[in-house]
Amino acid sequence: MVKLSEPQIEARLEQAEGWKLEDSKWIMKKYRFREFMAAIRFVDKVAVIAERLNHHPFISIDYKMVTIKITSWSAGGLTEFDFTSASEYDQVYEKTKV
């Protein structure tokens, strides 16, 4: 996968609600849940997607808040693949958050 340029990243971020650029090579989003176990169920679903894509985000769980951080190590920055992963996580969140 080809590393995206800064303008390309900016354009992608405009479409990716809640995602923020961090350290110019990560995209990051915080997902909030009503309870701790809902956060854990979300992480389980994220993990299945990550395995299927063979693209593993950094995940942290701070009680009812899950933070996902994505980068493409092989490209040394952000690629289209990071944004398609992000979109999959958003879709799972929409289904599981209630």
Add this chain to the structure above:
Amino acid sequence: MVKLSEPQIEARLEQAEGWKLEDSKWIMKKYRFREFMAAIRFVDKVAVIAERLNHHPFISIDYKMVTIKITSWSAGGLTEFDFTSASEYDQVYEKTKV
């Protein structure tokens, strides 16, 4: 729960293999796994314990490595409860790491 003193924390840490003091109010440990999904299974077990104890650690998953950080917010520092939680996570790790 009563906040532990520095000498008490030092004494507890000597018995808690791999646990380190961070910022004088957290204990932290990194657990390594053979594969990503084993790390996720461990997190699921940690979550069940955390719910049972009603004492939720900060958890992060960096591919095959899980970091657990524990503190007692209500005591403003570390308590005996943090070390008993830590011991439960260690026992689960011993059972699931292979």
